[in-house]
Amino acid sequence: MEYPKLRNINLFPVQISGETLLCLQDPQNISEKALFLPPSLYFIVSLFDGQHSILDIQTAYMRKFGELLFSEKIQGVAAQLEENLYLEGDRFQQAWREKEESFKKASVREAAFAGKSYEKDPEPLKARLEAYLRQAEGNGPAGETGVRLKGVVAPHIDFQRGGLCYAFAHREILEKSSSRCFIIFGTAHAPIKQPFCLTRKDFATPLGKLCADRDLIDAIQSRCPDDLFADEGAHRSEHSIEFQCLFLRYLYPDPIPLRIVPILSGSLQQAIQKGISPMEIKPVRRFIEALRESVSLLKEEVCYIASADLAHMGHQFGDREGLEEYDLRVLTEEDREMLRHVESMDGEGFFSSISKEADRRRICGLSPIYAMLHVLEAQKGKLMHYGQAYTRETRSVVSFASLAFYEISA
16 A cells, blocks of 8 residues: 555546546456546546555645645545555455456356446337437448448447447448358457457347357367467456447347357557567467468358457546647547558558557557458448547547448459
């Protein structure tokens, strides 16, 4: 507690009864309780990095605000965070081990964010998803004829901010795909040891269950020498696949049989730091080759989904300078330039455009998009929708997009 260290958590502003508060939410779902702090505590919490002592934080606060901050105040905040498992330490480690053991024994991956990020009750949840799909109808690019959908990029941001963008991708799935097998590349927001991670567990949602395609999952593992289940526990609390499952189960209501291959995609920072293609990293190449070969032997159509957000910039993500209106326009241009590589299905061009600027924009969907582009067999791609979620209180932004990829009929 002398050097408090905040875990890797989500921190974002919310409006409650007209008051702006900072919401702390645990992406690993070890803590099931969201905390709400006044913005005045943001500076204090930002220094809970394990490097600043209580005294260091007092000194920094005095320099910035010219006011004395009593150590009891800082210790009180730290104690509240520790009690709710938001700080690194023995209390958190014990809770984490218990969650991991419980997940290993389960046959089903439960809906971790039901009742938190979206409605647990099926009826209001269906009403929400239907509203997004209705809003997207007729607002996208002109429809294609003589095409078959092979895959999409969809966001994984919360529905409140990105629901409409999800809908563009999932309307294309409904209207232009006949597949009932979906290979979903999710972003792993918690660190994983291997570049990719599988699970054989079915995914539960408030709208029904989606069964894991265990035959295809085992076929992929049989062709890959790396243990693709070494990080399986990361699936327990990761939302990027769960959110796509909700839309899929809504589009194809229970009991329509749906099968999924849930793949969590880890960081490609090693390739960025070395200035090489990710395909030069053996575990990345071996997995992509194993997936490509396993799908090629199937006698049915599959549809790929890359669950991927784009830029994460501003105070909320560690940038000293926040973003203003002009910066958002520049970001739009930079994102669209990057997405042109995705539209042309140029995985290496997409990666290079991010690598050459050392991932300055923190492209959250780098790995799932890159992997999908290397297994996707399509002739045409198009950007359907681009969006930004800007938070004025922290001058921060998350950007996202929906894209679709097609096979063109002769």
